[in-house]
Amino acid sequence: MTSVKRLSTIAAAGVAAAASAALMVASPATANAATMHCSRAARACVDLSTQEAWLARNGKVVYGPVRARTGRPSFPTAPGTFRVSYKDRNHVSSVYHAAMPYSVFFNGGDAFHEGSLAVSSHGCVHLTRSAAVKFFDSLGVGDVVQVVR
Numbered sequence: 115m116t117s118v119k120r121l122s123t124i125a126a127a128g129v130a131a132a133a134s135a136a137l138m139v140a141s142p143a144t145a146n147a148a149t150m151h152c153s154r155a156a157r158a159c160v161d162l163s164t165q166e167a168w169l170a171r172n173g174k175v176v177y178g179p180v181r182a183r184t185g186r187p188s189f190p191t192a193p194g195t196f197r198v199s200y201k202d203r204n205h206v207s208s209v210y211h212a213a214m215p216y217s218v219f220f221n222g223g224d225a226f227h228e229g230s231l232a233v234s235s236h237g238c239v240h241l242t243r244s245a246a247v248k249f250f251d252s253l254g255v256g257d258v259v260q261v262v263r
Contacts, residue, residue: 150175153195157257158218158226158249160184160239162191167226167239169252177252180245184261185224186234191261196220198257201250210236216246220259226250 152159154173160182161167168178184191198220205217205227214227221237226249229240241249253259 151262152260155258156260158253158259160191160261162193162261162263167241167245169249177248180241181231183229183231183234183240185237189236191224191235191237191239192221193261193263194221196259196261198253198255198259200255201253203250214238216250218249218253
Protein backbone atom coordinates (compact mmCIF):
# COMPACT_ATOMS: atom_id res chain seq x y z
CA MET A 115 0.00 0.00 0.00
CA THR A 116 2.82 2.42 0.83
CA SER A 117 4.46 1.74 -2.54
CA VAL A 118 1.23 2.47 -4.39
CA LYS A 119 0.73 5.66 -2.43
CA ARG A 120 4.34 6.70 -3.04
CA LEU A 121 3.99 6.01 -6.80
CA SER A 122 0.79 8.04 -7.03
CA THR A 123 2.48 10.93 -5.19
CA ILE A 124 5.44 10.77 -7.57
CA ALA A 125 3.07 10.60 -10.57
CA ALA A 126 1.08 13.58 -9.29
CA ALA A 127 4.31 15.54 -8.81
CA GLY A 128 5.36 14.64 -12.34
CA VAL A 129 2.06 15.87 -13.80
CA ALA A 130 2.35 19.12 -11.83
CA ALA A 131 5.95 19.60 -13.00
CA ALA A 132 4.95 18.94 -16.62
CA ALA A 133 2.09 21.44 -16.37
CA SER A 134 4.43 24.00 -14.83
CA ALA A 135 7.01 23.43 -17.58
CA ALA A 136 4.31 23.84 -20.24
CA LEU A 137 3.38 27.20 -18.76
CA MET A 138 7.03 28.31 -18.77
CA VAL A 139 7.44 27.40 -22.45
CA ALA A 140 5.06 30.19 -23.48
CA SER A 141 7.27 33.23 -23.83
CA PRO A 142 6.13 36.72 -22.85
CA ALA A 143 6.08 37.54 -26.56
CA THR A 144 3.64 34.71 -27.26
CA ALA A 145 1.50 35.48 -24.23
CA ASN A 146 1.27 39.19 -25.04
CA ALA A 147 1.17 39.16 -28.83
CA ALA A 148 -2.53 40.02 -28.77
CA THR A 149 -1.86 43.18 -26.76
CA MET A 150 0.43 44.76 -29.35
CA HIS A 151 -1.70 47.46 -30.99
CA CYS A 152 0.72 48.30 -33.78
CA SER A 153 0.40 47.62 -37.49
CA ARG A 154 1.93 44.59 -39.21
CA ALA A 155 4.52 46.92 -40.75
CA ALA A 156 5.92 47.99 -37.37
CA ARG A 157 9.29 46.48 -36.44
CA ALA A 158 9.14 48.23 -33.04
CA CYS A 159 6.08 49.15 -31.03
CA VAL A 160 5.73 51.36 -27.95
CA ASP A 161 2.55 51.47 -25.87
CA LEU A 162 2.42 54.75 -23.95
CA SER A 163 -0.40 53.58 -21.66
CA THR A 164 1.38 50.44 -20.44
CA GLN A 165 4.95 51.77 -20.74
CA GLU A 166 6.02 48.69 -22.70
CA ALA A 167 7.87 48.14 -25.95
CA TRP A 168 8.20 45.20 -28.39
CA LEU A 169 10.10 44.16 -31.44
CA ALA A 170 7.94 42.55 -34.10
CA ARG A 171 8.08 41.02 -37.54
CA ASN A 172 4.99 40.73 -39.77
CA GLY A 173 2.70 41.63 -36.88
CA LYS A 174 4.12 38.98 -34.55
CA VAL A 175 6.08 39.86 -31.40
CA VAL A 176 9.63 38.49 -31.58
CA TYR A 177 10.96 40.20 -28.43
CA GLY A 178 9.14 41.65 -25.46
CA PRO A 179 7.17 43.15 -24.08
CA VAL A 180 9.84 44.94 -22.09
CA ARG A 181 9.40 47.73 -19.61
CA ALA A 182 10.00 51.19 -21.03
CA ARG A 183 9.86 54.76 -19.76
CA THR A 184 8.69 57.45 -22.14
CA GLY A 185 8.48 61.24 -22.06
CA ARG A 186 7.33 63.40 -19.20
CA PRO A 187 4.21 65.60 -19.60
CA SER A 188 6.31 68.64 -20.58
CA PHE A 189 8.27 66.56 -23.16
CA PRO A 190 5.91 63.76 -24.24
CA THR A 191 6.81 60.93 -26.58
CA ALA A 192 4.66 61.63 -29.62
CA PRO A 193 2.31 58.89 -30.81
CA GLY A 194 2.50 58.07 -34.49
CA THR A 195 4.29 56.04 -37.11
CA PHE A 196 7.95 56.84 -37.77
CA ARG A 197 11.02 55.34 -39.41
CA VAL A 198 14.42 54.69 -37.87
CA SER A 199 16.60 57.53 -39.13
CA TYR A 200 19.96 56.59 -37.63
CA LYS A 201 21.71 54.66 -34.88
CA ASP A 202 24.57 55.63 -32.59
CA ARG A 203 25.96 53.14 -30.07
CA ASN A 204 27.72 55.80 -27.96
CA HIS A 205 25.50 58.84 -28.47
CA VAL A 206 25.76 61.84 -26.15
CA SER A 207 22.90 64.34 -26.21
CA SER A 208 24.02 67.73 -27.52
CA VAL A 209 21.06 69.34 -25.74
CA TYR A 210 21.20 67.62 -22.32
CA HIS A 211 24.87 66.53 -22.41
CA ALA A 212 23.83 63.08 -21.23
CA ALA A 213 24.97 59.67 -22.42
CA MET A 214 22.38 57.81 -24.49
CA PRO A 215 23.94 54.37 -25.10
CA TYR A 216 22.55 52.21 -27.89
CA SER A 217 20.48 55.00 -29.44
CA VAL A 218 18.06 54.17 -32.24
CA PHE A 219 16.54 57.47 -33.45
CA PHE A 220 13.05 57.39 -34.94
CA ASN A 221 11.42 60.83 -34.52
CA GLY A 222 13.86 63.72 -34.72
CA GLY A 223 15.70 63.64 -31.39
CA ASP A 224 13.54 60.83 -29.96
CA ALA A 225 15.24 57.46 -29.67
CA PHE A 226 15.17 54.11 -27.99
CA HIS A 227 18.20 53.99 -25.69
CA GLU A 228 19.49 52.70 -22.40
CA GLY A 229 18.08 54.86 -19.63
CA SER A 230 16.39 54.96 -16.27
CA LEU A 231 13.04 53.24 -15.96
CA ALA A 232 12.38 55.36 -12.86
CA VAL A 233 12.72 58.76 -14.56
CA SER A 234 10.65 59.99 -17.50
CA SER A 235 12.57 61.16 -20.54
CA HIS A 236 12.49 64.25 -22.74
CA GLY A 237 10.60 62.27 -25.40
CA CYS A 238 12.88 59.26 -25.78
CA VAL A 239 12.04 55.68 -24.87
CA HIS A 240 14.24 54.51 -21.99
CA LEU A 241 15.01 50.78 -21.92
CA THR A 242 17.12 48.54 -19.72
CA ARG A 243 20.63 47.91 -21.01
CA SER A 244 19.78 44.42 -22.30
CA ALA A 245 16.63 45.66 -24.07
CA ALA A 246 18.46 48.67 -25.53
CA VAL A 247 21.15 46.37 -26.94
CA LYS A 248 18.48 44.08 -28.44
CA PHE A 249 16.63 47.03 -30.05
CA PHE A 250 19.94 48.47 -31.31
CA ASP A 251 21.02 45.14 -32.82
CA SER A 252 17.58 44.34 -34.29
CA LEU A 253 16.48 47.63 -35.86
CA GLY A 254 17.88 49.17 -39.01
CA VAL A 255 17.59 52.52 -40.74
CA GLY A 256 14.20 52.70 -42.43
CA ASP A 257 12.45 50.25 -40.08
CA VAL A 258 8.97 51.29 -38.97
CA VAL A 259 8.48 52.35 -35.33
CA GLN A 260 4.96 52.87 -34.07
CA VAL A 261 4.06 54.64 -30.83
CA VAL A 262 0.48 54.09 -29.64
CA ARG A 263 -1.65 55.23 -26.70
